[in-house]
Amino acid sequence: MRAGEHQIIVIGAGGHARPVVETLLLTGHRIAGLVDDDTSRAPVLGHAIIGGLDQLPRLRAAGIDGAAIAIGHNATRLALGDRLRGLGYTLPILAHPTAVISPHASIAEGAQILARAVVGPEARIGRLCLINTGAIIDHECTVDEGAHIAPGAILCGQVRIGARSLVGAGSTTIAGRHIGPDATIAAGAAVTTDVAAGARVGGVPARGL
Ligand SMILES: CC(C)(COP(=O)(O)OP(=O)(O)OC[C@H]1O[C@@H](n2cnc3c(N)ncnc32)[C@H](O)[C@@H]1OP(=O)(O)O)[C@@H](O)C(=O)NCCC(=O)NCCS
Numbered sequence: 001m002r003a004g005e006h007q008i009i010v011i012g013a014g015g016h017a018r019p020v021v022e023t024l025l026l027t028g029h030r031i032a033g034l035v036d037d038d039t040s041r042a043p044v045l046g047h048a049i050i051g052g053l054d055q056l057p058r059l060r061a062a063g064i065d066g067a068a069i070a071i072g073h074n075a076t077r078l079a080l081g082d083r084l085r086g087l088g089y090t091l092p093i094l095a096h097p098t099a100v101i102s103p104h105a106s107i108a109e110g111a112q113i114l115a116r117a118v119v120g121p122e123a124r125i126g127r128l129c130l131i132n133t134g135a136i137i138d139h140e141c142t143v144d145e146g147a148h149i150a151p152g153a154i155l156c157g158q159v160r161i162g163a164r165s166l167v168g169a170g171s172t173t174i175a176g177r178h179i180g181p182d183a184t185i186a187a188g189a190a191v192t193t194d195v196a197a198g199a200r201v202g203g204v205p206a207r208g209l
Contacts, residue, residue, distance in 0.1 A: 029092075120139040162179055
């Protein structure tokens, strides 16, 4: 989908909607409005709530063909992605103009790369991943679908992050480590060992919490 030719809706009008809307605006997308089951929420950067999730089929029938999911909860974001795909929406990649993305990286549908994030050569970013403000995903990292790399987190080279995991703000994962799916890395952690699926670790060096 080329920016400017199509209209896009933003799903969710909470905090994360701010950088999502701003990134869409800076990359020339036309925002039709936001969709949120709490229709009393305030407009986001001048864009109003135009209905709840029950309006998704009607909006698609009205010709809106793109959706950006502004929901931080990883499993919820993935489930909504499936629902939107089933309704015929496309899920464009969002990349803030200040993000540095290697031409040798691969980025899957619906992934969001926010301001000043870096994605290195041969890194692979899965569908609906959230690479938040200032995060660094270095060379040959793999971030599986729906994972969230929070602001300022650093993945050194060849790290693998499992699906739906949260890598907390300002944490560092040293090269080559594998973090299983559905894991949580606490803010500020230094991850020096592999982390099991579903585990929650934090501290320097990171240990189970
Ligand atoms: C790790 C985390 C998930 C724990 O949250 P929680 O379930 O609410 O847990 P609590 O705050 O009750 O803390 C539980 C224990 O973990 C410790 N802990 C919490 N956060 C920690 C951190 N970042 N580093 C080290 N220890 C931490 C607490 O001190 C507490 O220890 P205690 O049992 O000895 O008192 C949360 O603190 C965190 O770091 N989340 C990541 C946030 C983030 O980066 N979000 C991105 C948003 S864009």
